[in-house]
Amino acid sequence: MTIRRTLATGCCTAMLAVGAVATPAGAEFERPPMNLYGVTGAIDMPTALEQPEGELSGTVAQFGNITRGTLSFQALPWLQGSFRYSQFSGLRLLNNPGYEDYFDRSFDVSVRLLSETRWRPALKLGLQDLAGTGISSGEYLVATKTFGGTLALSAGLGWGRLGSYNPAFSTGTRDPIDNGRGGNFNVDQWFRGDAAPFASAIWQATPRLSLMAEYSSDAYDLETGNGTLASQRIIDRDSPLNFGAVYRVNDAVTVGGYYLYGSELGVSLTFQGNPNRPPVQGQVIRAPGPVAPRPPRASAPEKWIETWAARPTAQTTLLGALERDLAGSGIDVESLQVQGPNTVEVRIRNQRYGMAPQAIGRTARALSRTMPSSVETFRIVPSSNGLPLSAIVMRRSDLEALVLEPDASAQLFAATGFADPPARDPRASLSPSVFPRFDWSVGPYVRRVLFEPEEPLRLDVGVRAQATYEPRPGLVFSGSVTKRIAGNLSDSVRQSNSVLPRVRTNFNLYNEQGDPALEKLTGAYYFKPGDNLYGRVTVGYLERMFGGLSTELLWKPVGSRLALGAELNYVHQRDFDTQFGFQDYSVATGHLSAYYKLPEKFHVQLDVGRYLAGDVGATLSLHREFANGWRIGVFATKTDVSAEEFGEGSFDKGITLEIPVGQFLGRPSRTTAATTLRPITRDGGARLEVDGRLYDRVRDYHRPDMQDGWGTVWR
Template identity: 50%
Template sequence: MVAFVLAAAMLCGQGARADILGRQPVGPQPTLNFFGAPGLMDMPSAEVMPDGEFSTILSHFGGMTRNTLSFQITPRLSGSFRYSATQDLNLAGFSTYFDRSFDLRYQLLEQRQGSWLPSVAVGLQDFVGTGILAGEYIVASRSFGETLTVTGGVGWGRLGSYNSIGAPFSATRPAFVPGDPGGEIAYDQWFRGQAALFGGIEWQPTDRLGLMLEYSSDAYSLETASGVLDRRSPWNVGVSYQVNPSLRLGAYYMYGSEVGVNLAFSFNPRRPLSPMNHQPNPGPIALRPDRAENPDLWTADWVADPTARPALGERLAEALADEGQELVAYNLGPHDAEIRIDNTRYIAVAQALGRAARVMAEFLPPSIETFHITLVDEGLAISTLTVRRSDLEALEQEPDAVEALHSVVGLTAATPTREADLVAGLYPRFDWSLRPYTRSSYFDPDNPILMNIGARLRGSYEVRPGWRVDGALTYRLAGNLDQARTSASALPPVRTSGPLYNRNDGVAIETLTFSHARSLGNDFYGRVTAGYLERMYGGVSAELLWRPVGSQLAFGGEVNYAMQRDFDSGFGFRDYDVVTGHLSAYYDMGDGYHVQVDAGRYLAGDWGATLSIDREFRNGWSVGAFMTLTDVSAQQFGEGSFDKGIRFTIPVSWFTGQPSQQTLGSTIRPITRDGGARLDVPGRLYDRVRDGHLGNLDDQWAQVWR
């Protein structure tokens, strides 16, 4: 997945960083260092990447490889996740030592034009890992003109290990313990122990070329002791080159003995690889004939013709299908019309609604003035947009058409779909698809990436709107995922037994569920699901969600009875069952930030809570992180101490420029253990409901005329 993104970016480069008027930002972008942070080579700087920048950094020197994913979470806050390998370190029983680590950086002060103050940043490196790379720093950088940046800072931990100046805050710092489960937030060591000064300069004579000189405060004590690195000098020099807006290459001479290389790929959700293509162009909205000149065309006499409604319904269904909108139900009155559609094409619901409104304007008799368009997701009616036809006609060619239309439409929670309105002959519906799938596992010490590929056959049978049977069969064609190792656990092996499910060769029943979801009125939505819920568990699940259509806040509750399935992914169950469930609070913070808290009982019977924070972009990108703390102790949990990870979603349309709801995504956990493990239930309500609600519609409203 990540490889695919990288390959795409290397081939295409990425859209320029210009603003809407085509103006390029002034000056070169910051260089990413060996830790994937803005900086020099091994040392950080106080610079920041553009907001939302998502970078992958591959770096290698002296037997040490660091692969880092970095994300500029807010304009000032950034975070990194790193997978590093040190050859021949011979630590904790591994000849090559693999390690996962997280960083956070915050820019306290930003250099302003006309001010002498530099930018200042504070950073925590490897703050929840085993701590082999742990270090903290406060650093200042100042740019002179557009080409020269001078950086100086003070570091602790690893960054305070060479030529220390003493311990300003506390003399005692817990030592790095090889083989420690790690993963605990190491606040007891931050900014403690010996500190040292570091610094350097970067000269960027052109927008592409950078020359760097730095003085490193990292003594590489552990690595020099085990002969991995021969550290002869604190000085590093290097050159970096920006190949295209996405790719920056660097080559360095490190510590007087080693050559280092660095490849940094940067993307930004706001800079799609291909500009969005809106073909077929919807065309201008069909205008009704002038009423004064053609009064007979405006009568509602057509209502009396019994063939009129079915004929209009058929034409609507056909034209909506061309727009990727499935007509589920409709109700045509003399002056009002409602259609219920399932959007299968556009990520932006506003675009689906806008296109549906144009289709209505094209086919419906002039007497119909009010359009109601209800969004339906797999039979669950979510929200109804009401728009006056004369507003559509009057505003389309206005320069402020987007804003003006927004102020005259209304959005309400949808009522359940009436039986009488259903498109004749649509139910029961059967649908299927056959697609390739991949499944992967990361960070196995022997095989950092294991992957299976195969075919997945999906089928669904919808008896009535919202009453469904869904299933998926998978067949593995190739892969090495069966080599993934299981590890011992002090808890019931609710997730550590996962690799055992990858060892069968035949057809696997991935899911097979019966479900019903519906709106319960008063902003409540409900769902029940029974069957083989996920690869490892079957059982029964019930969910209740409260979310008003214009609300930023939602609450939900879910209770499940889950039984662990047999390893062969057939119909059988193992001898482990648990009642699990959560109370959830969801809050849309605005500006693309979303937070969720789930508190309850997890699969191993442990009690606790999960905090998830995501940054969401209007075009469907999201990048987030989550952590779960339960009553399982770090010792019982094992390596990593508690469950945590990062996740991201990238819409396929961002690569192709073609409208599609398909996304690529991944959840990356440094390690999968049994504590804080949640059941995966298909069809959870929140995302389905929120998609059609006001906040989301507002965010994507600019697409309404596209």
């Protein structure tokens, strides 16, 4: 046994026993460093420390001829997931000789098995590159103990490439990597083969500066030319010892510098954000008007008379008063109906507030100021494109009694009813200022293609003009056109090699020929066909690549966490110039969908059906939603297309990210910035991209989701 192996084994043994040292319980790093792999760690090795829940980190790291870009998300206090895109400059793999540089995509996941206590270190299990080509695959168990909140000592065991230097023992045979098409789970390799120890120390010298030292168990056989796949040496590795320092510039940016393996210099740049730590603290917003209490019936009986409800002009008069009260508030009144002297129903459209209860609360306050004293029940029906989403029933006396209570939000929620909204009564008074409605806008757009081997990032920027016309509730005509100003999407030389109908992989031809482009031109009808049912029919040029007919039906009780949906589409592929013509390819596609809201604000969705290329299968999606509107999720699709037919990546998968723009503007807004990151775009598992799908717009105003944000009802 070499001196280095003895040293490493001793460090590991000491760390596993370090729990016997009495240190203050709960002493921990608030936001520990991200390592060069873009996960929570020291320099090149992981630790058992954790980021704050909800932390979203983007890290770009480089040393030698290796560059890594990683997006990591702390989904739960004990669970971190990562997606990485790596460039190995000059690495010519023997099984991939066509490229001078090698690009690799990989996914990681780590799970904390034990939390740190006064006597026990934290323990984490991790899988690195668990579903990629296997070039960076490795598994680990690591323990970390913190001292005084400024020192963290870690030691662990690694397998795969993390067990390639001075292994201490073996846990069986680890079969050679079969890259195939990439993207498959290498389950038969997990925790198999040689296991080697690693260790690290992190000292937080100041609140901003951390210094680190590390013993690495990665031999970098591939990159040093010692592996069986590589024909080129792109780094030197003379020592297992690494040293580094990271400096937190501000709350969002951290930079790092490193000396690695006795031969290489490295740098890193990390950007971090968190839904629970918004970039702009607080919002500039007009305070809501007060709740107007009614005078006691005994002292002002004339204000409680009910004969007003029989007047022919009562509805239109009250509608006008409510519209004037809500003018400039971001809440549009669609209609109002007097349902007797004690009840009014108002249908509203929330144009501003990302938190739905905030719009409901402000509407209820306005009703208390504008309705006659005899009106006790407010039925507030939020709508989207004229589609009623729910009926929220409040007693006026509850508003008056609870407005100044310390737990007013909880008490009001307990007293509020949620019901399935009926179709609009034809006797209701429609607002002349809402229908017919015409909206238009002109603004910038960004279109990007990621992870092409020739050039990992391609993008276009340009101008998009769009308009919407609603002649009556539920009927919406909309369209958009784009004109590119600058970019390099049309420069792509990659040609599709797909054996499936090329429903997505000819994107470069749309980018090349479609400028200017008729992006969309549709007519849509939204309606309620029955109790707990919501419907949509859309026809026209539905997206850049397809046009035709799309229909959808959703079953969603207002108090249920479960929803079921069905979508059926018949579409033709559009010409590459994205004008008015179509190609010969057409397909019937559709899905049956199940949606369920899990605890901890997780949402799961399962879609089963037929995709654009004619393949049949299922998509499973899981995303975490935060109270302020951030949504981060993952999805995977498996169909009857084999990995060989699908091509590179083996099956469709990716990450979705949606961030409310209001978090950066410092004022409420319903606009969100959304993106989907796919390791690669292929034709298998491709789904139609049509606007107006029902589930997300409906559930926001149903009881389970309203409860999550109900604390804003008084704001």
